[in-house]
Amino acid sequence: MKIALDAMGSDRHPRPDVEGGLAAAREYGVEVLLVGNESALGPVLEELHPGSASVRIVHAPDALTMEDKGLALALKAKRKEARNSMAVGIDLVRSGEAQAFVTAGNTGAAAAVAYFRMGTLPGVERPALAPVFPTKRGSCVVLDIGANPDCKPENLVQFAIMGVIYAERVRGVPQPRVGLLSNGEEAGKGNQLIKDTYPLLAASGLNFVGNLEPKELIAGEADVVVTDGFSGNILLKSSEAVAKLILELMRERIQAAPPWVKLGGLLVKPTVSGIRKMLDPTEEGAAPLLGVDGLVFIGHGRSDAYAIKNAVRVARLAVEAGVLEALRRGIAAAASAA
């Protein structure tokens, strides 16, 4: 199995990307194609003593950055002869040379490059970014969290179908429960989009458990939660921001406190670190962009080598589980049932 890895992706690229890719190649028995500028990657790779590890550099002279957006981005994403690391990596998947592409780069750029170069699976109107949220009981796939700020009810139903397939195949959840993110649990709550989507999900044949508020999501009452990309993004970003606020305040206030409180802080540090780790997006590594015609995983810009390694691990699981074919069949089956 070959995984194409954007070596120019993370905020501090290329070192975490190369180091994570190398670790993944060693631990998971996959071949990692490090895509990026070889004059930048070569020395880093050399320094890390790859030995006989299955890593290879695929040259891509350019890179997309956080500055790439709008029309200029669309052009860079589409241009056939584009030589940025995302376009080159995605093309490796398109040509069949790699089975999945992983990047910790600009999410919008990665989604645009994937969308324009791979296209969508037949019948898919909107690809969705589907990260895994921690819950009290385990985890939950939430989609979309940003690719589509405006959605129609049919998009949300398709997100549910894709999320269920991903949860079953990659996360090993039998009969995943599907929830609809809303501002109240009862049927009839929600904005117009939610009200229009509810009956479609209820009639979809999926294991639909109804509307869910964020607290039910966190309590683990669904395995897949669907939402438009705007609300999903607010959910994701506010969860991250509040978690960060609490952990930062705790550190700051304990540091400013008398010595016995500092001692207490040291004693509970492993417990707090465990919670931080549980809530840490780098644990899961990367979120799949579901619905494009190829496996693409997009991680946090602040990914370190550990997160990159995990992202490759998740991509490998998806390849092994045959997620792409399952999505293709699932979407087609839903279309013919409708």
Next chain:
Amino acid sequence: MKIALDAMGSDRHPRPDVEGGLAAAREYGVEVLLVGNESALGPVLEELHPGSASVRIVHAPDALTMEDKGLALALKAKRKEARNSMAVGIDLVRSGEAQAFVTAGNTGAAAAVAYFRMGTLPGVERPALAPVFPTKRGSCVVLDIGANPDCKPENLVQFAIMGVIYAERVRGVPQPRVGLLSNGEEAGKGNQLIKDTYPLLAASGLNFVGNLEPKELIAGEADVVVTDGFSGNILLKSSEAVAKLILELMRERIQAAPPWVKLGGLLVKPTVSGIRKMLDPTEEGAAPLLGVDGLVFIGHGRSDAYAIKNAVRVARLAVEAGVLEALRRGIAAAASAA
């Protein structure tokens, strides 16, 4: 000054409501009208030894509950002869006998009763619920967080005008900075509603600081943040749920840990309590429903006596600051400028 207080509001009514009302009457020099069933309230009040405190029971034989919703609620809210504690309390404000109404009851019910019995200020299309969020630097008024799941750009501009007046008058913020909740900071980010609202806010003459993500909100980069009620509700509920998750996990894991970790937990407990208190919605007591023709404050159902007392304190501040007249003038000025 007289404040009408729903004594049948909180989840464990009437005790926290009566106790909080009594404490407020003693501390803030206001007269508190306890609205509710006198046969239930009388003994509780007696037991608390009101002495010469300025509290009085106003009889309302019925109460609205969490079960009241939809059409049935609308009828109970509208009926002229309704005798539930919210209707009676709101009517005390309408008749001028009280200057504000405070409740910890069902938010939707309180908003409906206020809307149907008081109507809106001239020119206001949608009232908005405007709680105060804690930020790293202080606090921020966020509206709407639930009254209006579907909004138009004009509604959000009106929310901004009302939020600014509230932040100036009650929270003492000069020239409040207004942010627009979005899924990215740059202009042009957002769903269609945000894209359409942005230029209106930019041209509004308000101190508009552009789009904000939840992390900027928490960092304190605005004093007023506007959003539709659906996204605002997701923001509020996910923030609460994540904070609760972290603090619960911390307690559970420390309790299950070896003795020295438990000791550490005891030593940092005051610090953690301080953070919990900072994030606690009961500190602020209640959120104003801005845009109805009267001062109405709605608190959390799980309010205790302390939260109720704080809710009365905030209502008193709003009365003293002349918020209702300021809103009336502000809305009229914006309408004549448009």
